[in-house]
Amino acid sequence: MIDSAVMSNDELVEFAEGLARVASTGGGPKALAAHLGTLLDAAVLVEDAEWRHVALAGAAKRSVPPSSRDLISAAPKDGEGAVALQTPGDAAGGVAVRIRGGDSPLGWLSVFPNGSGAEGRLAAVRLAAAAIAVELSRDAGGGRNRRKSFWDRLISRAYDDPIEAKDDATARGISLAASYVAVAIEAEGLEETVAATKMGDLRRICLETLRSGSGDIVVLERGGGFVFLCPAPMEVDAANARTAATLIARTATKNHFGAKIVGGVGRPAEAIAAHRTVEEARESMFIARRLFGGSRVMPYEDLGVYPMLLRGGATSAELREVSDRILAPLRAYDEKHQTELIRTLRLYFDVGQNVKTAAAELSVHRHTVFYRLRQIAEISGHDLDSAHDQLTLRTAMAIDALNSHER
Amino acid sequence: MHSTLTNGKAINKRDVLRLAKERDVRFVRLSFVDILGINKSVSIPVAELERAIEGRVTFDGGSIDGFVRGEEADMRLLPDLATFAVYPWTNGGHNEARLICNIATADGEPFEGCPRTTLMRAIDDAADVATGLQSGLEVEFYLFDVGPGGAPTTASNDVGSYFDINESDRGELARTEIVTALEAMGLGVASSHHEHGAGQHEIDLRETGLLAASDALITLRTVAKHVAARHGLHATFMPKPAEHLAGSGVHVYFAFPRDAAEGEDVEDDDLGENALFAIGGLLEHAPAFTAICNPTVNSYKRLVAAWDAPIYTVWSHRSANSLVRVPSPEDARSRIEVRSADPSCNPYLAMSVLLASAAHGIRSHALPGDPLTGSTYELNDRERDRRRIKTLPKSLRQALVELEKDVVVRAALGDHIYLAFRDAKVAEYERYRRAVHPWEREAYLRVY
Numbered sequence: 102m103i104d105s106a107v108m109s110n111d112e113l114v115e116f117a118e119g120l121a122r123v124a125s126t127g128g129g130p131k132a133l134a135a136h137l138g139t140l141l142d143a144a145v146l147v148e149d150a151e152w153r154h155v156a157l158a159g160a161a162k163r164s165v166p167p168s169s170r171d172l173i174s175a176a177p178k179d180g181e182g183a184v185a186l187q188t189p190g191d192a193a194g195g196v197a198v199r200i201r202g203g204d205s206p207l208g209w210l211s212v213f214p215n216g217s218g219a220e221g222r223l224a225a226v227r228l229a230a231a232a233i234a235v236e237l238s239r240d241a242g243g244g245r246n247r248r249k250s251f252w253d254r255l256i257s258r259a260y261d262d263p264i265e266a267k268d269d270a271t272a273r274g275i276s277l278a279a280s281y282v283a284v285a286i287e288a289e290g291l292e293e294t295v296a297a298t299k300m301g302d303l304r305r306i307c308l309e310t311l312r313s314g315s316g317d318i319v320v321l322e323r324g325g326g327f328v329f330l331c332p333a334p335m336e337v338d339a340a341n342a343r344t345a346a347t348l349i350a351r352t353a354t355k356n357h358f359g360a361k362i363v364g365g366v367g368r369p370a371e372a373i374a375a376h377r378t379v380e381e382a383r384e385s386m387f388i389a390r391r392l393f394g395g396s397r398v399m400p401y402e403d404l405g406v407y408p409m410l411l412r413g414g415a416t417s418a419e420l421r422e423v424s425d426r427i428l429a430p431l432r433a434y435d436e437k438h439q440t441e442l443i444r445t446l447r448l449y450f451d452v453g454q455n456v457k458t459a460a461a462e463l464s465v466h467r468h469t470v471f472y473r474l475r476q477i478a479e480i481s482g483h484d485l486d487s488a489h490d491q492l493t494l495r496t497a498m499a500i501d502a503l504n505s506h507e508r
Numbered sequence: 509m510h511s512t513l514t515n516g517k518a519i520n521k522r523d524v525l526r527l528a529k530e531r532d533v534r535f536v537r538l539s540f541v542d543i544l545g546i547n548k549s550v551s552i553p554v555a556e557l558e559r560a561i562e563g564r565v566t567f568d569g570g571s572i573d574g575f576v577r578g579e580e581a582d583m584r585l586l587p588d589l590a591t592f593a594v595y596p597w598t599n600g601g602h603n604e605a606r607l608i609c610n611i612a613t614a615d616g617e618p619f620e621g622c623p624r625t626t627l628m629r630a631i632d633d634a635a636d637v638a639t640g641l642q643s644g645l646e647v648e649f650y651l652f653d654v655g656p657g658g659a660p661t662t663a664s665n666d667v668g669s670y671f672d673i674n675e676s677d678r679g680e681l682a683r684t685e686i687v688t689a690l691e692a693m694g695l696g697v698a699s700s701h702h703e704h705g706a707g708q709h710e711i712d713l714r715e716t717g718l719l720a721a722s723d724a725l726i727t728l729r730t731v732a733k734h735v736a737a738r739h740g741l742h743a744t745f746m747p748k749p750a751e752h753l754a755g756s757g758v759h760v761y762f763a764f765p766r767d768a769a770e771g772e773d774v775e776d777d778d779l780g781e782n783a784l785f786a787i788g789g790l791l792e793h794a795p796a797f798t799a800i801c802n803p804t805v806n807s808y809k810r811l812v813a814a815w816d817a818p819i820y821t822v823w824s825h826r827s828a829n830s831l832v833r834v835p836s837p838e839d840a841r842s843r844i845e846v847r848s849a850d851p852s853c854n855p856y857l858a859m860s861v862l863l864a865s866a867a868h869g870i871r872s873h874a875l876p877g878d879p880l881t882g883s884t885y886e887l888n889d890r891e892r893d894r895r896r897i898k899t900l901p902k903s904l905r906q907a908l909v910e911l912e913k914d915v916v917v918r919a920a921l922g923d924h925i926y927l928a929f930r931d932a933k934v935a936e937y938e939r940y941r942r943a944v945h946p947w948e949r950e951a952y953l954r955v956y
Contacts, residue, residue, distance in 0.1 A: 312873065336894040341875035348781060430881070479826065480881065 108222050116140060116225050120232040125274075126308075126320045130233045131156035134210075135301035137229040141222055142215050147200070147233060149208040155237070161295040162215045169211035173197050183223060186211060196223065200230045202238040251275055252319055252330070256376050263373040277372050278316050278332035282342040283382035286349060286364040287326030289395055302358060303327070310352045311345045326364075328379055339369035343400045350397055363390045364398035384408050392489070402426075405483075405493025417504070424500035427493060430480050442480070445473045447498055521561045524592050524607075528554055531594045534602035538565060538585045539726070540609045541623055542572050543928050544803070545854025547726055549606070550585065560607070561587055563616065583619060585609040591723055596692040597734065608723050620924040623856035624719070630860040630920050631718055634867035637782065640765035643859065644698065644715035647728055647851055648756035650707045650749055651679040651741045660742035662750045664707030682739040683709045689731045695724050704754040704815060715763050718863060722855035725758065729851065745851035747802070748809035755810030755817055758849045760862060761835075762786065764842040779834060783842035787832050788876040789869015790846060790862065791821040791898075794831055796914030797861040798900050799907035800921070801849035803933065805940040808903050810850060813885045818848045820887060821898040824880045831900070834879070848900065857921060857929070864920030904937045 108116075123132050134145040138159025147155040152170045166172065172186045176197075186195035197211040210230040251273050260266035270277040286307055291299050304320065307329060311318055316332035331342035343366050350362040365385025367378030381401040388407045389399040401408060409415045409423060431442045445463060449470070452458040456474075460467040474485055483490035528536070536557050537549040550567050552560055559565060569583035587607035594605045611622035618625045634641075655661045666679045680702070687697050696714030703710045711732075713724050729745055736743035748755040766780045779787075790797075802811060810817050816829040823844075824830035833845045849858050868874070877895050880887075887897065901907035908930060911917060918926050 310873070335896055337877035337896045340878040340895075344784070344875050344878075345873070351781065 108224055113224055117228050124232055126317055128320055130236050133229055133232050134158040140225055144213040146211040150206050158297045161298040165213055169197050169209055198226050198230045200234045202234050207234055207237045252321055256379050258376050266373050278334050280333045280369045280371050281330045281375050281378055282333045282339045282369050283367040283378040284329040284346040285382035285386040289361040289363055291360050306353050306356055307349055310349050333369045346398045361396045363395040365389055366400040368401050384411055406496040420500045421504055424497040427497035434480050442477050446477055450495055519589050524589050528557055532603050533605045535604045537606040538609050539606050540611055543925055547730055582614040584612040586612050593693040596689045620922050623854050626925055627856040627860045630863050634863050637867050637870040642715040642763045643718050643721040644761040645713045645721055645725055646759040648703050648710045649743055649745045651682055651736050651743055652707055654740055654742050666707045678739050679707055682736050682741055686732050686735045689735055718859050722859045725855040747807045747850035747852050754815040756851055758851045760846045760849055762844050766840055780842040782870050783844050785870040785873055786866035787823050787844055788874030789865045790832055791876050792874055793865035793914055793917050794821045795898055795910040796917040797865055799911040800861045801853050801858045804852045805904045807850050811900055819900055820884050822880045822884045823876050827880055827884055829884050860920045861917045864916055868916045908933055
């Protein structure tokens with residue numbers, strides 16, 4: 102049984118701050134339940150006032166009844182709204198507290214400890230119930246616009262005017278960054294029995310890896326995974342978010358996460374256009390899974406022409422943008438150093454990647470061609486031994502040729 | 509240089525006494541550095557060696573800059589037996605060896621003003637994130653002619669540049685002898701070559717532990733001056749001996765082990781996480797550690813947009829003038845090269861602050877942004893703002909202000925060393941500020 106007065110005030114404050122952090126970054130009842138479950142080493146079940154399932158977390162280590170309704174009905178009340186739960190064959194027992202929004206009952210929060218580690222933390226259960234009450238009240242508040250959180254509205258392009266978005270954010274106590282980078286993350290092959298716990302772990306790993314000095318990271322639960330919106334007011338913040346995201350799979354391995362991680366990173370976008378970076382992140386994740394075998398988080402910028410193929414086409418302007426972006430570093434180098442890297446690359450592809458023939462066509466020694474190809478790889482960031490990178494460069498060259506004025 | 513015997517065991521007291529006897533050593537120099545990195549020593553007859561090894565040799569700490577001020581205080585010298593080495597020359601016909609020492613108080617407690625002890629503490633403090641970290645140094649210096657009366661000049665009969673070979677060049681011959689002497693004393697020398705400036709040379713020391721790498725710079729400075737003098741030359745580690753000459757730097761390499769058990773792909777060409785985060789920490793703390801790594805007013809005449817000296821907190825794979833460069837991988841370890849330090853630094857303090865900065869970066873997962881391609885000199889204000897790139901201090905005065913603001917770098921030094929260093933350098937800068945320099949007379953004497 103969970104009794105009261107064992108957690109210190111400092112511990113309670115720390116836990117309450119954790120709940121606030123989860124809620125402020127978009128975490129709903131499920132994330133709040135997972136936060137409580139981690140503290141108590143317990144399974145946590147949230148049900149609404151109609152005994153409908155809302156969330157379950159931490160159920161990997163023990164069985165949990167589909168509903169607490171019968172257990173609560175059978176149990177005596179302790180006068181503080183807490184109910185001791187006795188499940189058959191479970192010596193530790195559990196506890197349930199009512200979730201209230203003012204005087205209105207909104208549901209029940211039931212805790213089923215895995216061992217004796219949850220004793221003395223009833224205050225934490227009450228705090229979690231209060232935080233969940235805020236989320237359930239918001240969902241029950243009526244009106245489509247109010248039901249959706251600010252971030253959901255932003256991502257679904259509900260704002261046409263950046264000022265309107267900023268004002269709405271301010272009204273909700275959200276400090277909006279100028280730009281964001283989205284990171285989409287999913288775990289593959291999770292067993293249902295451990296999924297809730299594992300997703301809590303994954304959320305923590307991602308937040309620790311992505312941690313930002315430029316503001317709070319927003320967490321959105323999407324499908325079977327998460328989308329993290331990382332504030333990127335400056336170019337360097339976007340670069341760091343991208344680098345950190347690519348470290349998530351490795352960090353998960355270090356933390357013995359036990360499942361494959363796949364993800365994608367969008368390009369930085371202004372807050373009003375946050376949907377674009379989210380879409381790019383999810384596209385990148387899809388491409389990483391389908392073409393690169395998963396177990397990695399791939400930035401959109403590194404995917405070359407694949408996003409275009411995924412979308413089933415592009416406008417001429419989009420094609421030119423892709424080609425320019427890929428070839429720009431080589432073009433800049435050629436202009437500055439009076440070199441022929443673009444010409445060498447085009448010829449190299451034209452002659453079927455035969456260095457000897459390319460050297461003859463260019464009237465240079467083949468070692469010079471090898472040297473230039475190494476330079477091309479370093480400057481463009483594309484590996485000429487990689488089939489994926491070759492496709493990107495070939496396509497960029499083809500688009501460039503097709504759009505050339507010298508027709 | 510940190511010796512082990514041929515059977516792989518660490519050297520002990522009995523081994524040192526035996527080696528001294530076998531090599532017919534007559535005197536032993538008990539060597540240590542002051543806070544400014546100046547090499548000091550107490551010479552003892554070999555008969556006193558056992559007493560010295562037991563830490564019973566004392567000296568007057570009150571007479572050393574930055575040690576104990578205003579009073580006479582006995583300090584103990586605690587030799588590090590692993591540094592025992594016999595000089596490959598004789599002194600008055602007698603063989604001479606040296607032992608590098610840590611400094612302790614009279615009652616045997618580690619002295620907080622000892623730079624070498626400070627580095628040992630920094631290494632301990634970073635043990636959670638920097639186990640197995642090694643360092644190698646690329647040291648640049650000039651060999652100049654000696655003028656009348658033995659006064660050093662900035663002239664050289666050598667007109668060579670990068671990697672030039674001129675076998676009749678006295679500098680070339682002296683450098684070869686310096687390398688030979690270093691190897692005889694147990695230092696690993698990876699390579700040496702002529703550098704950009706006329707009379708400028710570089711010696712690259714093999715990677716080793718951070719303490720041994722710092723000891724090696726002290727040894728190199730001592731050996732180079734000794735050998736150069738025998739060739740009628742003057743070896744100087746002054747960062748910028750003349751306006752028209754390339755400055756001399758010390759490039760500090762850090763080699764991070766990569767651990768497959770920790771999820772690192774050791775076959776991957778990419779940097780490991782620790783190296784990446786270390787770069788983040790180094791860039792973050794660079795303005796503060798510059799005072800320690802570039803400790804003289806002259807150091808800042810080198811840190812200008814010329815001769816590939818770093819001036820911004822930038823990292824790169826290719827650019828030769830970035831602050832941190834990532835060299836091409838040569839084995840499974842991740843390497844980074846810090847390019848700002850110069851050979852006038854106290855190597856123990858420089859290594860302490862670099863290590864503390866890197867360790868802070870690893871612990872805080874500090875990411876460094878994207879690496880720069882191209883020359884850092886071409887970055888405009890807007891590009892620097894977007895990348896949050898900072899400018900390295902342009903004077904010793906500015907560097908001291910940055911150092912004062914950085915608690916991580918100051919903590920690596922400890923209060924005693926920080927305050928003594930600051931006071932010494934503020935006084936040095938003030939003397940420089942009051943001096944009237946030749947340039948001023950040239951520019952103003954006729955005009956006004």
